[in-house]
Amino acid sequence: LEESSEALMQRVAQADHAAFRILLERHSARMLALARHTLGAVGETEEVVQEAFVRVWQNAARFDARRSLFTTWMHRIVVNLCLDQLRRPRHASRDGLDSPEDDRVDDAPDALGQALARERGAAVHAALRSLPPRQRAALVLFHFQAASTRDGAVAMALSEKAFESLLIRARAALRDALRPYMEDEGGLR
């Protein structure tokens, strides 16, 4: 039976490197995805996730499994680091240049289909990048990380209502931006 991440954290708090390695191997891909979707850039995501895990190591004794799941706690660290990055002017100038489009999951069967899928994907990424950072983070947590609104709120240190408000606004903005790629848009607003 696989040891839970919360149980592993108890061992990490006692400076157990083996337990920490298991946590890293279990969660790093998911946290990289979170950072990539939130930052919209490739280069800094590895640094962000690396820094997040170093903080997990250093602050393991503060983790309280009675208050949150490990993934929620980890989401909070990664989202905070991403929002810090997005506040820096350097990132603002790079945002949009490091387009991750070439790394999209693309399983369209034919060339035209692939081209259309690529164009559609580029539009979605552009729309995501145009969202205010907190709206983007809320949407990424809920949609791409499958976090509940409750866990998403904890991860962003918000009330559940405030998290839901960010999510509604993010989805509304995306719907507006992506209207050309959606059918049957008339008469439903």
Next chain:
Amino acid sequence: MKLSRFKALADLFGGRIERWPDAEQAAARRLAGDDPQARAVLKRAMQLDALLDDATLAVPADATARVIAATLARTRTVATPATPRHRAWRSWWPAGLLAAAALAGCATARERPQWIGLADAPARISALAAALDADGSRF
């Protein structure tokens, strides 16, 4: 469930009813089955979900390997985590300091009563008792 509530939930949670609040899923499914407008709302929300799904970014395996290697290298050199024992000590130290100060105060009062104005306390108490006796009062 009213259509307005159905639409509000779709705007928030998207088109997958299984991600809506448990208590509202059954009513939402019923409405989606009965009402064409609800079905249209759901379809629109699902289109946005599908666009987002298609934009899911793959994480290259080598990126994961780099993060794991670099993090392990860093944690070999950074301080080990604070253990719960250290944490417990940190949470108790203000109370401990207060207790130590109180003990020091008691010791000082006993050994050097003049330092804290208690040198003539026994004489004052005797005088007070004599005055009360003379007045006919009793403790």
